[in-house]
Amino acid sequence: MLSMLVLNIFAKNIRIMKSQKYSYYLLLIVGAVLLFAHLGKLYVDIMEARNFVSAREMADEGHWIFTTMNGLPRYEKPPLPTWLSAWMGEIFSFGNIGALRFPAALSSFLLVIFFYRIVNFLSNNARLAFISSMVLITNFLVIYVGRRANWDIYSYSFMVIGIYYFILALKDVKTIPNYLFAGVLFGLSVLSKGPTGPYVLLIPLYIGYIIVFGWPKWKEIRGIVLCAVVTVLIGFSWYIYIYLADPDTFITIMEKEATARGNRDVKPFTRYLSFPVQTGVWILYSVIGLIFPMIKKRTEQPKIYMLFFYWTLFSLILLSLIPSKKERYLFPMMVPLAATTGYYLYFLFQNFNLKRWELNLNKVIFTILGTVALMIGIGVYFLPLEISFYTVLFSVSALIAAAGLFYFIYIKRNFESAFYSVILLMTATGIFGIPVLDKMLSNNKNFKSLTNIKGKLQHENVKLYSYSEYSPEVWFRYQEILPEIKTEDPKTFPKEKEFYVAMNTNQPEFIKNLEELGWKVTYVDTFDDNEEALPSKNYTDRKIHYVYKIIK
Numbered sequence: 001m002l003s004m005l006v007l008n009i010f011a012k013n014i015r016i017m018k019s020q021k022y023s024y025y026l027l028l029i030v031g032a033v034l035l036f037a038h039l040g041k042l043y044v045d046i047m048e049a050r051n052f053v054s055a056r057e058m059a060d061e062g063h064w065i066f067t068t069m070n071g072l073p074r075y076e077k078p079p080l081p082t083w084l085s086a087w088m089g090e091i092f093s094f095g096n097i098g099a100l101r102f103p104a105a106l107s108s109f110l111l112v113i114f115f116y117r118i119v120n121f122l123s124n125n126a127r128l129a130f131i132s133s134m135v136l137i138t139n140f141l142v143i144y145v146g147r148r149a150n151w152d153i154y155s156y157s158f159m160v161i162g163i164y165y166f167i168l169a170l171k172d173v174k175t176i177p178n179y180l181f182a183g184v185l186f187g188l189s190v191l192s193k194g195p196t197g198p199y200v201l202l203i204p205l206y207i208g209y210i211i212v213f214g215w216p217k218w219k220e221i222r223g224i225v226l227c228a229v230v231t232v233l234i235g236f237s238w239y240i241y242i243y244l245a246d247p248d249t250f251i252t253i254m255e256k257e258a259t260a261r262g263n264r265d266v267k268p269f270t271r272y273l274s275f276p277v278q279t280g281v282w283i284l285y286s287v288i289g290l291i292f293p294m295i296k297k298r299t300e301q302p303k304i305y306m307l308f309f310y311w312t313l314f315s316l317i318l319l320s321l322i323p324s325k326k327e328r329y330l331f332p333m334m335v336p337l338a339a340t341t342g343y344y345l346y347f348l349f350q351n352f353n354l355k356r357w358e359l360n361l362n363k364v365i366f367t368i369l370g371t372v373a374l375m376i377g378i379g380v381y382f383l384p385l386e387i388s389f390y391t392v393l394f395s396v397s398a399l400i401a402a403a404g405l406f407y408f409i410y411i412k413r414n415f416e417s418a419f420y421s422v423i424l425l426m427t428a429t430g431i432f433g434i435p436v437l438d439k440m441l442s443n444n445k446n447f448k449s450l451t452n453i454k455g456k457l458q459h460e461n462v463k464l465y466s467y468s469e470y471s472p473e474v475w476f477r478y479q480e481i482l483p484e485i486k487t488e489d490p491k492t493f494p495k496e497k498e499f500y501v502a503m504n505t506n507q508p509e510f511i512k513n514l515e516e517l518g519w520k521v522t523y524v525d526t527f528d529d530n531e532e533a534l535p536s537k538n539y540t541d542r543k544i545h546y547v548y549k550i551i552k
Contacts, residue, residue, distance in 0.1 A: 023130040024116075030423060031112050031137045034430040035105040035146055040098030041438040043531040046542075047150035048101070049472035050074070055085035056094045056479065065238070066246065069472065071481045073246070075253045078238050080191040081154040094479060101149045107157035108146030111335075112137045114161045119339055121167065122304045131349070131419075132342025138426040139338065140280025145331050151193040156332055158189035159197035163205060169223055170209070170216075179223040183230025190235025198231070200315055200332035208310030212303050267325035272316060275337075278330050281372075281422055282341055284365050289340035298347045305343050311336035349416040363409055366418045370405030373398045373425050383440055390435040397428030444533040450474050450502060450545050452527065457500060464500045464547075468510055471542050474529045487513045497552045500524065506546040520551040 044052065054074050058064050067074045067082060084103035092099035112133055120129035136142055145153055162185030169178035189197035210216075216224065242250050279286045289295060292309055296302045315333040322329070348354075348362060377398035380391055404421035408414045457464055466482040475482060482502060486492045503510060506526075514521050529543040 023127070027112070027116065027130055027133050027137070030134065030427055031109050033427050034137055034143050035108050036102075037430045038434045038438070039101050039105055039147065040096070041434050042147075042441065043438075044097060044473055044476055045148065045150075046472050048148055049476040050077075051082055051085055051149055051151065052089070052094065052100055052476045053472055054079075054082045055089055055100070056476075057481065058082060058086040059090050059094070061481075065241070070466070070475050071483060073249050073253065075242055075246075075250050076257045077151050077193060078191045080188060081149070081151045081193075084154070085149055101147065104149040104153050105147055107153050108142070111146075111153075111157040111160045112142075114164045115335060115338070118160070118164050118167060119342070121164070121171075122307070123301055125301075125346075128342055128346045131345050132339045134419075134423060135279075135282055135285075135341045135345070136334065136338035138280070138423060139278075139282060139334050141278040141328065141331055141334055143280075143430075145328050152196070152328065152331060155189045155193035155197040156201065156335075158185045158192060159201045159332075160335060162186045162189065163202065166202075166227065169227075170220060175219075175223055176226070179227040180230060183227040184234060186227065186231040187234025190231060191238060195235075197332075200319055200329075201335065204314035204318060205307075205311045205336075207314045208307050211310050212307045261322075261324045264324055265326055266323045269320050271325045272320050272330060272333075275316065275330050275333060278327055279334065279337070279341075281369060281426065284368075285344060286337055286341045289337070289342070289344040295340070295343055295347070299343055305340065308336045308339040308343070312340055345419065349419070362415055366405055366409045366415065366422075369418075369422055369425075370402045370409070373402035373405060373421075376425075377402060380436065383436070384443070385436070385439050388436070388439070390432045394428060394432035394436055397432060398425060401425035401428065442531050444528065444530050444539075446528050446533070447531065448527050449477060449529050450527040450547075451478055453500070453525070453547060454478070460498075462499050463494070463496060464502055465494055467501050467503045467514070469502060469504045469545070471504065471529070471545070474543055474545065477529060487517065493517075494550075499550050501548050501550055502527075502545040503548075504541055504544060504546075511548070514548075514550065518552070522549045522551075523547075524549050 050069055054063075054067050054069050057068050057071070058079075061068065061071075064083070064086075065079070067077075067079050081104070085100050088099045088102055089096075094100070115136055116129045116133040119132050120126050123129065162182045165178040165185065166182035169175050169182060186198060186202065276283045276286045290309065290312065292306075295305055295309075299305045312333060315336065319325075319329060319333060354362070377395045380395045380398070381387065383391075385391065401421050401424045404424065405418050408417035408421060453464065464480075464482055465485050467485045467487075469482070469484070483494070484492060485494070485501065501514070501521075506523075511521055524547045527545045527547065529545070530539050532538045
């Protein structure tokens with residue numbers, strides 16, 4: 001009885017949500033929950049750690065332009081995202097992970113809002129924009145990348161916001177101001193992660209725009225050139241300055257970065273064909289939304305659908321041309337893909353006379369989602385964790401979502417209400433599921449942080465150095481520079497008679513290299529900063545440190 005009462009109340013609220021005003025508020029609420037809730041949970045990954053370490057050194061060492069990581073030049077990435085993290089660190093402290101991540105989460109939030117504006121402006125259909133934006137914000141990859149403070153999300157966010165103003169200009173809305181504003185935002189995108197944003201978002205969009213609406217007229221070309229000039233002036237300003245001020249280091253780092261991108265994580269051209277998996281709960285609908293002949297015939301705005309389709313297609317092609325491939329690189333493709341998915345869902349919610357095969361197909365899809373929600377609601381109790389407040393509430397929410405899916409599919413036969421049940425499941429994951437996941441991932445019983453030795457070092461008034469070591473996550477946690485000793489470079493040798501050295505290996509040849517310098521080397525302890533235990537693939541030797549005391 002209680003569950004039926006909850007579902008009936010939920011159904012009544014859905015009717016309210018269908019209004020344009022309330023649906024937009026709902027989008028803001030869901031976006032805020034999924035991007036800002038428990039922002040300090042889940043441990044810092046290597047990409048974030050690099051950003052945070054450089055940010056701390058900006059504030060502590062004054063390296064705002066000539067960026068560093070653990071005291072060494074770090075020119076691989078432009079500084080804008082790191083500036084934002086540094087300002088947050090100065091205000092809230094560099095140990096406050098949630099504060100350091102806040103600018104990235106805010107960037108993601110703005111990306112979703114301006115995506116809504118793009119779809120709404122092009123289609124003049126607020127409901128379609130709402131559905132598409134809900135698909136985007138509940139996309140697994142968008143949530144995962146959007147909550148992480150790496151360079152990618154800033155680049156994509158500035159680019160999507162810029163694309164909104166670029167489209168306004170193309171459609172003759174305040175042409176010159178919007179081209180200028182788009183150029184500024186595109187420049188900030190380049191200043192966040194180089195030309196990545198234009199390559200994976202702007203170029204695919206414009207190719208699609210040309211296919212659908214034709215080549216630009218002379219008036220548009222002048223505006224586009226103006227936009228490009230502003231983009232280059234802002235976006236490449238830091239690169240040019242660093243090149244002029246520190247050319248040798250800059251060129252060496254860029255050559256190393258280019259080699260790494262060509263040889264690291266190299267995957268075949270077809271690797272990204274599994275892209276629907278990254279959408280999470282929308283995996284099947286993302287595929288249906290790309291069935292071009294079917295969706296094109298069913299929409300009242302075939303040209304707008306075609307624009308998003310070609311944007312998605314060319315984004316996939318351009319991403320696939322890059323030798324280095326990682327799943328998170330697919331994020332830009334998720335933006336137009338949400339719109340193509342939204343087009344099909346909008347059609348589904350508007351039509352009550354579906355063909356039998358299509359009716360059954362959608363029943364199967366939502367039944368699968370309901371089964372997943374049911375399994376989550378039950379399975380969470382079988383995790384190797386103590387049952388907590390969050391565990392129970394996550395379970396209850398998942399079971400309500402599962403009941404809603406089955407109720408709206410098989411009793412009410414209402415696909416739109418079932419859609420909102422999926423949104424409920426994702427929102428509950430943001431509120432209650434993330435703390436459970438955080439506990440599950442922090443399962444290394446042998447966890448012993450290198451920070452534990454700081455008290456001993458302060459008591460002995462000695463310093464910790466590093467040797468044959470690369471550990472951005474540990475550098476972030478340690479909150480100090482660990483100067484690197486290079487046996488081939490006497491300039492890096494400590495001046496102190498006594499000091500400690502941390503290294504990622506305890507192989508005899510490395511110890512011997514230090515002893516050959518005439519130093520007495522004494523083993524002190526081993527520290528393991530891995531949050532996850534074996535056999536997790538995230539367990540890495542990079543986070544293990546062997547500490548030795550050195551006496552000259």
